[in-house]
Amino acid sequence: MTTLGEVAAAANARLQGCDATTVITGVAPLNGAESGQISFLTHPRYRPFLAHTQAAAVILSPEDAAYCPVPALVATNPHVAYARAAALFVPTTRSHGGIHPTAWVDPSAQVAASAWIGPQCTVEAGAVVGEGVCVGPNCVIGEQTVVGAETRLVAQVTLCHRVHIGRRVLVHPGAVIGSDGFGLALGPDGRWVKVPQLGGVWVGDDVEIGANTTIDRGALEDTVIEEGVKLDNQIQIAHNVRVGAHSALAGCVGIAGSARIGRHCMLGGGVGVAGHLEIADRVQVTGMSLVARSIAEPGAYSSGLAVEPNRLWNKISARLRRLDELFRRVAALEKISKNGSI
Incomplete structure (x- = not known):
């Protein structure tokens, strides 16, 4: 049995509006958590799920804590805090010798x-x-x-x-x-x-x-x-x-x-x-x-080019093959310019 207080201690998080003796049975995403489970918010993309979560508590940042409708575990780095909390619920395989x-x-x-x-x-x-x-x-x-x-x-x-x-x-x-x-x-x-x-x-x-x-x-x-x-x-x-x-x-x-x-x-x-x-x-x-x-x-x-629609990529590819020719033409024009011919 794991309590919310033990989860907070493992995650190095501050309890907000929580009963430290609440029993936690596992972890789940914001939009799927149920009573007895903790959840987490580590990416802005998932903020819309926060308002409707049914989690027993949510691990999140101080900036998001004010918008949390359920008890919270507030941490400076919610991702690291979640990793440490989730480790409490991993089935362990221990050597028994032999x-x-x-x-x-x-x-x-x-x-x-x-x-x-x-x-x-x-x-x-x-x-x-x-x-x-x-x-x-x-x-x-x-x-x-x-x-x-x-x-x-x-x-x-x-x-x-x-x-x-x-x-x-x-x-x-x-x-x-x-x-x-x-x-x-x-x-x-x-x-x-x-x-x-x-x-x-x-x-x-x-x-x-x-x-x-x-x-x-x-x-x-x-x-x-x-x-x-x-x-x-x-x-x-x-x-x-x-x-x-x-x-x-x-x-x-x-x-x-x-x-x-x-x-x-x-x-x-x-x-x-x-x-x-x-x-x-x-x-x-x-x-x-x-x-x-x-x-x-x-x-x-970084290197390389990101994915593009195929029709656009074909145009880009064709132009890339002409880069050397274009470079030589520009260099020739610059040489003429320096000589005062244009």
């Missing part, structure tokens, strides 16, 4: 007594699984891989050899960490020669890695994901990349080899980053942008 009969654990592996190794899992030679780790079904933990305390591998996660996973890391289904980087050298006979990938992957504490995301091992040094990084689904991080602490990367981001992403950066969905580039701290790159050169200053960056 190894499922269908799992295979190499005798040289070290598995803490409080860790759980689920059905059909494999833990290879020299691996270390820390206290309170939960390894879901069909996961593979490779040779000499370390999994830090309280980490959870949800299901079908593959950690290849010599991977280091920090504490309290959450890895969603299908993620592959430590597969070979795409290292190839073109020989004189036109055939590709594989460059051995001798490094590993180092993942810091409190990282979250989305479903089907892949992080390649380094060629010589480790690929590094620093503490607090949040990776969405289907992201590709190539060998020797370094992602700075507390950065967030949305779905389908692709980062080529040896790129460096700063701390507290945000990359929108589908962003591509070319290899061997450096992005400064606190950079935001909007969705579907291509980063083709290093970014030295913090701020927001």
Whole structure:
């Protein structure tokens, strides 16, 4: 049982017109909340629903509190407050310790007594699984891989050899960490020669890695994901990349080899980053942008063109093909002008 006072404490919010002993059973959107549920207002688009909400209380900003017809939990940052409050209602999966009969654990592996190794899992030679780790079904933990305390591998996660996973890391289904980087050298006979990938992957504490995301091992040094990084689904991080602490990367981001992403950066969905580039701290790159050169200053960056009606886009495309011709004509006219001919 969770009371409104406990929700307010977790959200670091101020109660307004509330009975702190009111029992809260869950969270719901403004237009669907019922008695016993809390709701939230984090975007102006949803203000019209506030006047008619049936929620037991609403998490919102001081500016919106005056218009709230029901009790409120007032917070400077309602989005963060909501995230902390909602965490109280997430079903928790805690390790109960033990190894499922269908799992295979190499005798040289070290598995803490409080860790759980689920059905059909494999833990290879020299691996270390820390206290309170939960390894879901069909996961593979490779040779000499370390999994830090309280980490959870949800299901079908593959950690290849010599991977280091920090504490309290959450890895969603299908993620592959430590597969070979795409290292190839073109020989004189036109055939590709594989460059051995001798490094590993180092993942810091409190990282979250989305479903089907892949992080390649380094060629010589480790690929590094620093503490607090949040990776969405289907992201590709190539060998020797370094992602700075507390950065967030949305779905389908692709980062080529040896790129460096700063701390507290945000990359929108589908962003591509070319290899061997450096992005400064606190950079935001909007969705579907291509980063083709290093970014030295913090701020927001974009590339590409937004969607347009097809007929208009065809005209724009035709004009884009003529840009080089137009540039040359303008340059020629400027040259004539400077010579005094016109």
